Amino acid sequence: MTYLSRKTKGSESLRSFIDMQSKKRLRAAFIIFFISMLLVVGKLFHVQIIKHEWLKERAKENWDREIPFGAMRGDIMDRNGDLLVGNKLAPTLYFMPSQNPDISSSIPDIAKILDLPPEVLEEKMKKKEYMVKLAPEAKNIAKQQADEITKLQVQGLYVGVDFVRHYPYDDLLARLIGFTGYDSKGLAGIEYAYDEILSGVGDKIRLFTDAKGIPLPHVEDGFEHGKEGSSLELTIDLKMQQIVERELIQAMEKYEATQALAIIMNPKTGELLSLASVPGYDPKNYQSTDSTIYNRNLPVWMTYEPGSTFKIVTLAASLEEKVIDLENESFYDPGYTMVANARLRCWKREGHKDQTFLEVVENSCNPGFITMGQRLGSEKLDRYIRSFGFGETTDSGIAGEAKGILFSKEKFGPVEQATTSFGQGISVTPIQQVQAVAAAINGGNLFKPYIVKEIKDSEGKTLKKFEPELKRKVISEETSAQVRHALESVVANGSGRNAFADGLRIGGKTGTAQKVVDGRYKDGDYIVSFIGFAPADDPELLVYVAVDSPKNSVQFGGVIAAPIVGRIIEEVAPIAKIERRKDQLEKEYRWGDAVTFRAPDLLGMSEKELLAQQYTFKMEWHGKGKKVIRQLPAPNTLMTVEDTIHLYTE
Structure with missing residues (x-):
């Protein structure tokens, strides 16, 4: 129990x-x-x-297909809003192989419209990809071609909107503006330097399909809006640019030159009103052009010995330091001067003999400028040269700018100091010379040259505005006034007489530089130049022209380049609102000067009326109108019997 x-x-x-x-x-x-x-x-x-939205988008990525539209790149305009580069519709074809496995029957018709071998299209359209961009064969095709292909109603073949650059003035400004490539990215010039600003984001059409690329029923296609690129408004004046390029092209033909360049700047602000290089090229077909042309914007890329235009810097420094007296001090030129056992000659073999320092400037006398450099001393001369901006880029914002070459302090001996005084033995760029001379004549203010005036968004709203930027003060206003007076005298009485224009008070300086090849001066090969400004007492325009390796003429800047600058200033003066005046230095007549006369008033006349007058001078018509509304030179302007009157119709 x-x-x-x-x-x-x-x-x-x-x-x-x-x-x-x-x-x-x-x-x-x-x-x-x-x-x-x-x-x-x-x-x-x-x-x-x-994670709903994130997973939803990831899922969509597996079953949606995008047909991209080309991005609208920003326009490039001149200072007055005139279009220089825009956009033109140029469709591109896309093909989805999964939506049309039997494309062979349609290929001949498509190839015929595109003017392509059928086998080229067949190879592309039979690729095992979900979407094939038919490029470059069917990229940027004509709108008419796109319309014809659309009418074929080929399953799986889509027309995407695309754009190419449009150049209303063809090759004008080509070497400055540059071009875009296959993917609409800037490859040269302004297009390259400001690519980020100009580039846009294209629209997109979203097609929803299954894994095989078959459109999904009951799912609407989507559309994503892109964004247009911002536009650039340059400081360039279109009318001035057209005048400058015409003059350079004529000079190239007349003198059989290798190349030529020109710059127009407002010396009071640093705004570049014209920047030209010839020969040019077609930016639409840049592939057929030598890369040494489209990759070299001569006014900022080219470096060479400046020759006598550089004497303006030596003159300004000498006047600022008061080592010379322009009109009250005499100088004797025997035709050469000895420096450290080296005989440095004047361009005039027999010399200019007795002259004032003002005449030294008028005659572009090398020994006189060597004396100025010696009185300054090597340290001061070097300091002024660098203060005027030589030896470094101008920071203009233009692609490909060089900085030139100066002597180092260790190698700046007596001979180098002497040759530098008259512009030999150093290497500078045209834009450096323009920047420096602008400071010498505008009161002594060194402004940074700039090419972009404003950046605007697609709606025209200003995003950024560029203003004149003062780098430093290099000489006094008093010294600058003396420089202006001396250079006006060069045009009235000296080596720049061929740039003289009645009533416009032009000042300037010639330049003739022997070219250096493999470290040696090349006989008979020169770069001739002239830099001029107007009006001489209050400059509004500064014009520089250089012609490389001219032929068929005496190779002097005063003979070849000076007349070109004179004509350019005459034509652009009305655009810059510069009026003719009577208070200028009178041009001194010399034996051999061309016979001159006053231009008649041809305004309002028809071609028939002009022929009845039996004028003996040359006339050139511009425009297709019946009556003259503008003429250059203007009525009552002093001109030679060999000059041409340009007549512009309505």
Whole structure:
């Protein structure tokens, strides 16, 4: 009995223990289940709520296809808002092979419209890709071609909107503006330097398909708007640029020159009103042009010995330091001067003999400028040269700008000092010379040259406006006034007489530099130049022209370049609102000067009326109108019997 009782109690204890273990297991299972449910709910919440949009977009990426539209690149305009470079519609074809596995029958018709061999298209259109861009064969096709292809109703073939650059003035400004490549990215010039600003983002059409590229039913296609690029308004004046390029092209033909360049700057601000290099090229077909042409914007890239135009810097430094007296001090030029046992000659072999320092400037006398450099001393001369901006880039923002070469202080000996004084032995760029001369004539203020006036968004709102930037003061106003007076005298009485224009008060300086090839001066090969400004008492325009390797003429800047600058100033003066005046230095007549006369008033006349007058001078018509509304030179302007009167009709 006692034994059975103990046995029963033992069984009860065992059952009780088992029950307790079972409850623990059930509780643990319930907790695990509960936690698992929480994790599942949390995951669902995370996937369906928190990451819903992200997962939705990832899913769309697996079943949507994009047909991109070309981005609208920003326009490039001149200072007055005239379009220089814009955009033109040029569609591109896209093909989805999965939507049309049997494309062979349509290829001949497509190839005929595109004027392509069928096998070229077939190779592209049978690629195992979800979407094929038919480029370059069917990129930037004509709108008429796109319309004809659309009419074929080829399954899976889509026409995407694309754009190419439009040049309303063909190759005008080509070497400054540059061009864009296959992907509409800037590759040269302004297009390259300001590519980030000009580039836009194209629109997109989104087509929703399954994994095989078959369009999904009941799912509407989408459209994403892009963004047009910002536009540039340059400081360039279109009318001035046209005049300058015409003059350079004529000079190239007349003198059979290798190349030529020109710059027009406002000396009071640093704004570049014209920047020209010839020969030019067609930016639409740049691939067919020698890269040495489109990669070299001559006014900022080309470096060479400046010759006598550099004497303006020596003159300004000498006047500022008061080491010469222009009109009250005499100088004797025997035709050469000896420096450290080196005989340095004047361009005039027999010398200019007795002359004032004003006549030294008028005659561009090398020994006279060597004396100025010696009186300044090597340290001061070097300091002024660098202060005027030589030896470093101008920071104009134009791609490809060089900085030239100056003598180091260690190598700036007596002979180097002497040759530098008259512009030989150093290497500078045209834009450096223009920057320096602008400072010499504008009151002594060295302004940074700049080419971009404003940046505007696609709606015309100004994003950034560029203002004149003064670098430093290099000479005083009093010294600058003396420089202006001396350079006006050069044009009236000296080596720059061929740049003289009646009533415009032109000042300037000639330059003739022998070219250096492989470290040696090349006989008979020169770069001739002239830098001129007007009006001489208060300059509004500064014009620099250089002609490389001219032939068929005496190779002097005063003979070849000076007349070009004179004509350019005459034509652009009305655009710059510069009026003719009577208070100028009279041009001194010399034996051999051309016979001159006053231009008649031809305004309002027709071609028939002009022929009846039987004028003996040359006339050139511009425009298709019947009557003359403008003439250059203007009526009553002094001109030679060999000059041409340009007549502009309505």
